[in-house]
Amino acid sequence: MGIDLTPEPVVDDLVRRTAEFVRETVIPIEERCQGVARSEEIRTELQWAAKEAGVFAPHVGAEFGGHGLDMRGRAAVFEEAGYSLLGPLALNIAAPDEGNMHMLEAIATAEQKDRYLRPLASGEIRSCFAMTEPAPGAGSDPSALTTRAEKTPGGWRIDGRKWFITGADGASFAICMARTSGEPGDNGGATMFLIDAGNPGMKKVRHIETLDESLYGGHAELVFDGCMVGDETVLGQVDEGFRYAQVRLGPARMTHCMRWLGIARRAHDIAVGRAAERRLFGSRLAELGMVQQMIADNEIDIAAARGLILRACWELDQGRSAAQATSIAKTFCAEAVWRVVDRSLQICGSLGVSGDILLGRFLREVRPFRIYDGPSETHRWAIARRAVRHHERTTQ
Structure with missing residues (x-):
């Protein structure tokens, strides 16, 4: 069965407006505080601006003040929000609130939604x-x-x-x-x-x-x-917590991937810009073969990560467990994002490790993703185990 990757017009418009908002409003604040929002004043400023721009809470239903996007719709919007470290906070799609909202919307009683989900979705509480x-x-x-x-x-x-x-x-x-x-x-x-x-x-x-x-x-x-x-x-129900956790964990792994893919793109854009203007040994960095290889490998990693995210999101939108697809996407994305940011820093040389640009901050932020939401080794073990089980079921 084919997968249509064309976003709906309403999603395409939200992606465009999110990208504009992040570049024009969020990134200047991010640069001012070096990517770390430590105060409620900054969080409130960001979220108020996102509401004014009409891009706030793209993931929750309209009943709770959001846009009600499915997982594929979220993929493109969350990636654009993730272009800044503070973009997810601004749109109220940062972890762990975003995953909690997803689960509360699916599982909570009407009373629990009013008490916990509604103020959480509006940004009143965390x-x-x-x-x-x-x-x-x-x-x-x-x-x-x-x-x-x-x-x-x-x-x-x-x-x-x-x-x-x-x-x-x-x-x-x-x-x-x-x-x-x-x-x-x-x-x-x-x-x-x-x-x-x-x-x-x-x-x-x-x-x-x-x-x-x-x-x-x-x-x-x-x-x-x-x-x-x-x-x-x-x-939910007593003794059913592990089952309910799957409602949260699979989609939350994918939204982590979406957000970090955005910061990988940002790092890559910084590196390409630097390579296009920096001259060494009589030519631009972008004309040197080793730098070209790093740029090309970044493009490959970003495109492959996006494709795996969309595949997993499609399965989730179909109501499937998507356990194998989300494990594959999470493992690849966590490692690919690290590679992209690391190569980007390398291309920028001493500027990359300095505090003059945020690549060093990006590198520190993305490294733990290979551990958070399940270490790569745990996911590989689960991927292999499922593959063997599938083989045993289909060959008996």
């Missing part, structure tokens, strides 16, 4: 997704989940420790994954809970210093110690 735990807890293997939720009269008591929780600082609520049955290593038995930031049983222990700094709210370690919540805080 959120976090608390699943990852310190070893030997849940990480690349979610089934290792150790945080527990015990039933109490009218609610639940949650105890455990989470770490590397993106956006936790300043978040108004957390979506916490806790084990409600079974033991660590079991594939089932997890439940998601909506926990307000003011809950005395949920405490932020520390900020985790990391290579990247552009994800708003940083990465934090949280402790749940006698955290009491009501039955109404359960998101």
Whole structure:
């Protein structure tokens, strides 16, 4: 079955307006703060401007103030937003809020949508997704989940420790994954809970210093110690948390790829511009064979990444699990984006490693993507395992 890659006119128009907004409004702010928005004033300024430009919240439904794009529509818009490190924050499509909105729209009750999704979609509040735990807890293997939720009269008591929780600082609520049955290593038995930031049983222990700094709210370690919540805080059904997580994780992997592909394009554009004007050894850099090879390899990596993203998005839009397609796309994109930014920095030489342009910041920001949302090694293991299973099913 063929895949039509032609965007609908409404999507094409939103892509154009997003590109203009990012270049004219967001990039000047990004350059002013070196790609890191550390204050609510900057976030508010960016999001107000995005609303004024009509490009805010392209992913959520019109009921919640958005444009309601499907995954293929998001691909082009998110890539343009990702052309700046602060573009996703401006459009309210940055992690983890974007993935949480996607999941809440699909799973939450009407009351939960009004209380959590509506203000999140409008940018009034932020959120976090608390699943990852310190070893030997849940990480690349979610089934290792150790945080527990015990039933109490009218609610639940949650105890455990989470770490590397993106956006936790300043978040108004957390979506916490806790084990409600079974033991660590079991594939089932997890439940998601909506926990307000003011809950005395949920405490932020520390900020985790990391290579990247552009994800708003940083990465934090949280402790749940006698955290009491009501039955109404359960998101979805009890013991179905791992299944619901797939509603979020596959699309969230693709939106990460879309955003980082935008910054790879930005780095490449900077490098091509530099190569076209910089003269060495009697010619322009762009006329030297080794530089031409790096430029060509960047073009190949960007085009291939975009194609894999669109293929995975098409499968998701068809209602398929798209597990293999999203793993392939995530693994390739994470590594291709790194290669593009690294080559771009190399082409720019000493300018690239200086603070005069943002390539050094881009390099630090994209490197963790080979670990976030599943390390490349974990995805390769899963890709190979699925391939073998497919072979066994089709040859018996």
